[in-house]
Amino acid sequence: MAGNLFARSVHDLTAAAWFGGSLMGAVGLNGAAAEARDPAERTRLSSLGWKKWAPVQSAAILSHFVAGLAIAGDNKGRVAKQEGVGSQTVYKTGVTVLGALVTLYAGVVGRKVEKYSEEGAVGATEPHPAASKELQAAQRQLKLLQWCIPVLSGAVIVMGAQQGEMQRASNVLKGLIRS
Template sequence: MSGNLLARSVHDLTAAAWFGGSLMGAIGLNGAASQAQNPAERTRLSSLGWKRWAPVQTVAFASHIMAGIPLMWENKGRMASQEGVTRLSAIKTGVTLVGALVTLYSGILGQKVDRLADQGAAGATEPDPAAPEELKAAQKQLKVLQWTIPFFAGTVIVLGAKHGEMQRPKRVFEGLFKR
């Protein structure tokens, strides 16, 4: 496998892991944990699942970034000469970095919910009405972020597909003459 194909594959697969893992966590893990009989168990089970996923997600992010570096290096000539490539690369990099920060912040909130869950959590993202404000705030944010993260990851995948389309010979030719 050539270096470019390997880097492209790793780059795409790690974005897919981010997307699939975050969507499965929001729908599958948090959804299933919400069915536990005991409210304290709901948060505990969700937290355990997310803790198991966190190292995989961290490796996926690191691999995604590491695979992106040689891809950008290899495409530096196209970035300099083909119209739209630099702009799309900057947008994709920005979306990736903001999405990574949102994912990291979500993990921090998840740790807070795990730590405070015995004070009145009804579920992973559902606070008990009697819960302290700190716990309620963290859970309300997590409820939104669990859907925001797959949006960022999906956007990275779509932008990667757009990059692929821009590499077709016809598109390269058109992009060179638009400059």
Template sequence: MAGNLLARSIHDLTAGAWFGGSLMGAIGLNGAAAEAKDPAERTKLSSSGWMKWAPIQTAAFVSHLAADLAIAWENKERIAKQDGVARDTVIKTAVTVAGAAVTLYAGILGKKVDKLSDQGAVGATEPRPEASDELKSAQQQLKVLQWAIPAFAGAVIILGAKHGEMQRPKNVFAGLRS
């Protein structure tokens, strides 16, 4: 029980860090960077902030996946026997992996924007009209991904809460009867 509580806590906290960090970055960091007077500083400041966050986010992902594995191992019989748990586990895993891939891709695009920051920008995800096609493309993709990432993280949190509800004794017994 204590191991499950620790794993569950790590799982939830790391999903919260993913959600909160990505949302704060999209609103706070990118919004503040857009206010820099020098257009070249706008992408530079945003990129710098995201690079400072990246190691924390990576540690959160690794911890989240480790906790996920511990929870699945402890609940392997319930996953196999309780109606709907295996299906929801597969869905949650798919959403987590897709979200991680989108987050990684956003990091790759962010490095590209940082490399091209001398071109300047209207904002972290808003290119200047005279920007290169490469910078415009990266920023336009980041404009979408900055909102997709917290959506994936939020979905992981919601699916985790659903898994938690499925562990209530009345739900376990109902699921085992069907």
């Protein structure tokens, strides 16, 4: 039981770090970088901030997966037998994998923006009209991706809460009786 509590705590905290960090980056970091006086500093500062956050976010996502595997292993009987738990686990795993892939892709696109940062920009994800097509395309992608990540990681948190509710003794009993 103690291992289960530790894995659940790690699982929840890492999802919170993933969600909170991505939302703060999109709103706070990118918003603040857009206020830089020098247009060339806007993408450079944003890129620096995201590079500093990337190792923490990567560790959070990896730890989230490891803790999720521990929880799934601990609950394999419920996943197999309790009505709704198996399908919800599959959906949550899919959303988690999609969120991790989108986060990884955002990092790749962010490196493109950093490469062209000297061209200047209106904001971290808002291109300057005179910017190269490469920078404009990367910034447009990042503008969308920066919101997809908190949506997906937030969905992971909501689904985790649903799974927690499915573990209440009364819900386990109902789910086992129905299956």
